Amino acid sequence: MQNIDVKEVNIRAFWDDEASVWVAESDDVPGLVTEAETMESLQEKLRELVPELLELSGMAHTTATIHLHSDRTFLVRA
Numbered sequence: 001m002q003n004i005d006v007k008e009v010n011i012r013a014f015w016d017d018e019a020s021v022w023v024a025e026s027d028d029v030p031g032l033v034t035e036a037e038t039m040e041s042l043q044e045k046l047r048e049l050v051p052e053l054l055e056l057s058g059m060a061h062t063t064a065t066i067h068l069h070s071d072r073t074f075l076v077r078a
Contacts, residue, residue, distance in 0.1 A: 030056075
């Protein structure tokens with residue numbers, strides 16, 4: 001039976017008003033910085049990028065549980 005290494009990955013996503021994109025970065029995945037116009041697009045990019053970057057950093061055959069923490073701040077007037 002093969003042991004499965006499960007890595008907990010925390011990813012921060014924030015809205016960049018100037019560029020009008022979501023930006024994601026993580027200390028848990030070396031080299032991870034990406035952006036997308038929608039949160040759904042960002043999640044799809046992360047599904048591809050995280051395994052690739054983990055493999056490049058020597059963590060091949062790792063299963064990742066991704067915790068995506070998002071933050072978006074905006075003003076409203078009452």
